[in-house]
Amino acid sequence: MNHLFIGNKNYSSWSLRPWLLLREKGIPFSETRIPLYQEDSERALLQHSPSGKVPAFVHHGFTVWDSLAICEYIADIYPEKKCWPEAVDARGFARSISNEMHSGFFAIRNNLPMNCRTKMQFKDITEELSYEIARICEIWRTCRERFPAAGDFLFGPFSIADAMYAPVVLRFQSYGISVGTAEQDYMAAVLSLDGLQSWIAAAIAEREVITDAEIEAYG
Ligand SMILES: N[C@@H](CCC(=O)N[C@@H](CS)C(=O)NCC(=O)O)C(=O)O
Known part of the structure; x- marks a missing residue:
């Protein structure tokens, strides 16, 4: 009834987002992994996803694609799972930061590719990268301060906002990005999720x- 098409788990940060949402909300689904950048990838992707990209989600034969649209659709079809925070201001804030992630942070996305196998101290922190890292830390801190609902996540219970930022948590961990105590606590909460593990x-x-997602350890 629910089927998710994803890319390589090691590299496909967009795939991780709806996958983690489904897992953490206990929504049953099956999955197909399409390894990316191989001879047959383009044909396989286009067979299941109109954009030719993963993730794509099929619900009772109806296809939705693009990570945030999939998360929104899951929130619509499973309202009881409370995928967004309930209070309207928290929900507005959660949507803003989720869209900010979806449409931005190009320095982080380009310089610190998600790679679950990597563990290194990344030293080449440019001004642009440093600005984006600081902005992410500010977002995480602000959420924890402004919406201190019960739970360890950005708005208390796990929500789409956490799914959107989970790949950033993995990147910060892989590349040894130093963050403050509140951000470390948030990262520990995300990393302790069974689904993420x-x-x-x-x-x-x-x-x-x-190869393009493999950064040499240097500096
Ligand atoms: N905006 C899209 C981005 C999807 C995307 O770029 N997916 C990558 C994998 S993480 C992909 O399918 N790449 C294959 C290709 O471009 O050929 C989303 O949020 O889902």
Whole structure:
């Protein structure tokens, strides 16, 4: 009834977002992994996703694509799962930061590619990268201060906003990005999720290597 098409678990940060939402909200789904940047990838992607990109989600034969649209659709079809915070101001804030992630942070996305197998001290922190890291830390701190609902996540209970930022948590961990105490606590909460741990284990077990997403340890 629910099927998610995803890319390589090691590299596909957009795939992780709806996958983690489904897992953490206990929504049953099956999945197909399409390894990216291989000879047959383009054909396989276009067969299941109109954009030719993953993730794509199929619900009773109806296809929705693009990570945030999929998360919104899941929130619509499972209102009881409370995928967004309930209070209207918290929900507005959660949507703003989720869209900010979806449409921005290009320095982080380009310079610190998600790679669950990597653990290094990344030293080449440009001004642009440093600005984006500081902005993410500000977002996480502000959420915890302004919306101190019960729970360890940005708005208390796990929400779409956390799914959108989970790949950033992985990147900060992989590249040894230093953050403040509140941000460390938030990262620890995300990293302790069973769903995320099982994604990481599957990512580490994958054999494909996408050279462009492999950063040399330097500095
Ligand atoms: N805006 C899209 C981005 C999707 C995207 O770029 N997916 C990558 C994998 S993480 C992809 O399918 N790449 C394959 C390709 O471009 O050929 C989303 O949020 O889902």
